Amino acid sequence: xxxxxxxxxxxxxxxxxxxxxxxxxxxxxxxxxxxxxxxxxxxxxxxxxxxxxxxxxxxxxxxxxxxxxxxxxxxxxxxxxxxxxxxxxxxxxxxxxxxxxxxxxxxxxxxxxxxxxxxxxxxxxxxxxxxxxxxxxxxxxxxxxxxxxxxxxxxxxxxxxxxxxxxxxxxxxxxxxxxxxxxxxxxxxxxxxxxxxxxxxxxxxxxxxxxxxxxxxxxxxxxxxxxxxxxxxxxxxxxxxxxxxxxxxxxxxxxxxxxxxxxxxxxxxxxxxxxxxxxxxxxxxxxxxxxxxxxxxxxxxxxxxxxxxxxxxxxxxxxxxxxxxxxxxxxxxxxxxxxxxxxxxxxxxxxxxxxxxxxxxxxxxxxxxxxxxxxxxxxxxxxxxxxxxxxxxxxxxxxxxxxxxxxxxxxxxxxxxxxxxxxxxxxxxxxxxxxxxxxxxxxx
Numbered sequence: 001x002x003x004x005x006x007x008x009x010x011x012x013x014x015x016x017x018x019x020x021x022x023x024x025x026x027x028x029x030x031x032x033x034x035x036x037x038x039x040x041x042x043x044x045x046x047x048x049x050x051x052x053x054x055x056x057x058x059x060x061x062x063x064x065x066x067x068x069x070x071x072x073x074x075x076x077x078x079x080x081x082x083x084x085x086x087x088x089x090x091x092x093x094x095x096x097x098x099x100x101x102x103x104x105x106x107x108x109x110x111x112x113x114x115x116x117x118x119x120x121x122x123x124x125x126x127x128x129x130x131x132x133x134x135x136x137x138x139x140x141x142x143x144x145x146x147x148x149x150x151x152x153x154x155x156x157x158x159x160x161x162x163x164x165x166x167x168x169x170x171x172x173x174x175x176x177x178x179x180x181x182x183x184x185x186x187x188x189x190x191x192x193x194x195x196x197x198x199x200x201x202x203x204x205x206x207x208x209x210x211x212x213x214x215x216x217x218x219x220x221x222x223x224x225x226x227x228x229x230x231x232x233x234x235x236x237x238x239x240x241x242x243x244x245x246x247x248x249x250x251x252x253x254x255x256x257x258x259x260x261x262x263x264x265x266x267x268x269x270x271x272x273x274x275x276x277x278x279x280x281x282x283x284x285x286x287x288x289x290x291x292x293x294x295x296x297x298x299x300x301x302x303x304x305x306x307x308x309x310x311x312x313x314x315x316x317x318x319x320x321x322x323x324x325x326x327x328x329x330x331x332x333x334x335x336x337x338x339x340x341x342x343x344x345x346x347x348x349x350x351x352x353x354x355x356x357x358x359x360x361x362x363x364x365x366x367x368x369x370x371x372x373x374x375x376x377x378x379x380x381x382x383x384x385x386x387x388x389x390x391x392x393x394x395x396x397x398x399x400x401x402x403x404x405x406x407x408x409x410x411x412x413x414x415x416x417x418x419x420x421x422x423x424x425x426x427x428x429x430x431x432x433x434x435x436x437x438x439x440x441x442x443x444x
Contacts, residue, residue: 004266004270004281007141007142007266007270008262008263008266008285008288010141010142010145011141011145011262011263011265011266012259012262012263012292014145014146014148014149014262015145015148015258015259015262015265016259017149018148018149018152018153018258019255019258019259021149021152021153021155021156022152022156022251023311024156025152025155025156025159026038026248026251026312027311027312028159028160028163028168029041029159029173030244030248030312030313030316031312031313032163032168033168033169033170033173034244034315035240035241035244035245035315035316036240036241036244037169037170037244038244038247038248039235039239039240039241039242039243039244039247040107040108040111040114040170040240041170041173041174042243042244042247043104043107043111043115043235043240043243044111044114044115044118044170044174045118045174045177047096047099047100047103047104047115047118047119048096048118048119048121048122048124048125049125051092051095051096051099051119051122051125052092052122052124052125052126052129053125053129053220053221054092054220054221055088055089055091055092055095055122055126056085056125056126056129056217056220057084057085057088057210057213057214057217058212058213058214058215058216058217058218058219058220058349059081059084059085059126059129059130059133059213060129060130060132060133061133061212061213061216061219061220061268061344061349062081062133062209062210062212062213062216063077063078063081063130063133063134063137063209064133064134064136064137064268064269064272065137065212065268065269065272065344065345065347066137066208066209066212067133067134067137067138067269068136068137068139068268068269068270068272068273069272069273071138071139073205074134074137074138074192074195074196074197075196075197075198075199076199076200076201076202076205077134077137077196077205077209078130078131078134078192078193078196078198079198079199079200079201079202080201080202080203080205080206080209081130081206081209082127082130082201083201084206084210085126085127085130088126089122089123089126089127090123092122092123092126093119093120093122093123096119096122097116097119100112100115100116100119102236103233103235103236104235104236105235105236106235106236106237106238106239106240107235107240108240111170111240114170114171114174117174118174118177118178121177121178121181124178124181124182124185125181127185127189128181128184128185128188131185131188131189131192132144132147132188134192134196135147135188135191135192136265136266136268136269137269138192138195138196139269139270139273140191140195141266141270143191144265144266147184147187147188150180150183150184150187151180151181151183151184152180154176154179154180154183154184155176155177155180158176158179158180159173159176162176212347212349215349215350215353216344216349216350216352216353218349218350218353218356218357219340219349219350219352219353219355219356221356221360222353222356222357222359222360223340223356223359223360223390230246230250230363230367230371230379230380230382230383233367233371234246234371234376234379237371237372238371238375238376242375242376244316245316245318245319245322245376246319246322246376246379246380248308248312248316248319248323249319249320249322249323249326249376249380250326250383252300252304252307252308252319252323253300253323253326253327253329253330254330255296255300256293256296256297256300256327256330256331256334257330257333257334257337259292259293259296260288260289260290260292260293260296260297260331260334261289261293261333261334261335261337261338263285263288263289263338264285264289264334264337264338264340264341267281267282267285267338267341267342267345268341268342268344268345271341271342271345272344272345272347278345279342279402279404282338282339282341282342282345282398282402283404283408283409285338286335286338286339286409287411289334289335289337289338290331290334290335290411293330293331293334293335294331297327297328297330297331300323300327301324301327304320304323304324305317305320308320308323318376321377321380322376322377322379322380323380325377325380325381325384326380326383326384328384328388329383329384329385329386329387329388330387332384332387332388332390332391333387333390333391335391335395336355336387336390336391336394336395339355339391339394339395339397339398340352340355340356340394340398342398342401342402343355343394343397343398343401346398346401346402348397348401351397351401352394352397354393354397355390355393355394355397356390356394358389358390358393359386359387359389359390359393360386362382362385362386362389363382363383363386366378366381366382366385366386367379367382370382395409
């Protein structure tokens with residue numbers, strides 16, 4: 001547990017840094033390009049990520065799980081899945097090109113044309129899922145965190161250069177995003193090959209891992225729809241400015257999921273590697289998630305108007321109310337991510353799919369029924385309801401799969417204090433304590 005606590009705290013810190021960088025780039029886009037430009041950029045960038053996740057066949061989860069259980073199988077996992085993913089990614093690009101006119105029907109011709117040019121980056125999204133899955137499965141959490149930070153940090157460096165040169169537009173921002181995606185994938189692939197090597201593809205290994213991937217893919221698809229369908233569908237019904245307002249609300253609310261739920265990123269490989277003893281990691285991660293999320297989400301809820309005015313400008317104040325509606329659901333979804341990764345560690349990927357599928361049904365039905373009438377407020381309400389449903393369902397299913405009693409999930413006040421103190425110790429903001437006594441440096 002101490003090793004996981006250190007890795008977990010590092011992940012939370014790096015995630016926070018990544019979000020801060022993303023916030024800076026978001027602010028720059030909002031203040032220089034305005035609501036319309038912010039909405040156009042969101043519309044262009046969303047589709048490749050969504051299609052990449054939808055058609056990724058669950059490979060990232062599969063290779064993470066099997067490499068966690070068998071640390072010597074990385075080379076064959078990589079090549080076996082690479083051979084399979086290349087043609088699938090080509091099909092995904094074709095589907096994306098075909099779907100864009102409908103998905104962006106309320107946007108300008110220029111936005112649609114730019115989105116068509118960006119769609120091939122679906123290949124990068126799918127291959128990155130494979131490569132980063134191997135990084136996680138190899139328990140190389142520090143390198144995973146570095147790679148997670150490199151891409152947004154590179155974009156944050158390129159945006160000001162483009163602005164200073166007088167070439168910062170929606171199109172140049174899209175090019176910067178694509179360039180950094182290529183850099184990140186190349187670096188991560190090199191790392192994986194150096195660590196695990198290369199081997200001939202093995203059909204038997206692919207077949208055995210594909211069943212896990214296929215079951216996991218349902219959760220990935222359902223989760224992607226629950227998380228991003230609102231932002232994917234809104235451009236078909238509402239104007240670019242409404243897309244921009246809602247993009248701000250979702251991005252800010254997702255800070256709670258990303259920071260408080262950061263532990264879930266490394267939870268599955270760590271828990272799968274430990275076997276039954278990994279269940280304690282799941283419970284403690286759940287407690288830490290709610291402690292961090294409550295503090296962070298509560299602050300955002302109270303100061304939403306002020307924060308948006310200061311960071312994005314007064315013209316984005318329409319984002320404040322949907323943000324407040326989304327925040328409770330974001331905290332619930334962060335907790336759901338812990339349960340879902342616990343189910344993955346228990347070799348129950350299809351069970352995880354059931355929880356996300358219920359949320360997907362609520363999301364799809366709610367958006368199609370209320371989006372045109374209620375606009376972005378309806379989208380926020382539907383998303384929050386779906387997130388709470390996913391949390392409740394995932395918790396019930398994980399309890400059953402792990403054979404735990406309900407009281408095992410109830411935190412004590414001392415647990416919350418211990419979580420906060422451990423994080424502060426790791427961040428060197430508090431002294432280490434042994435048996436309740438502070439251990440000071442020698443000579444103090």
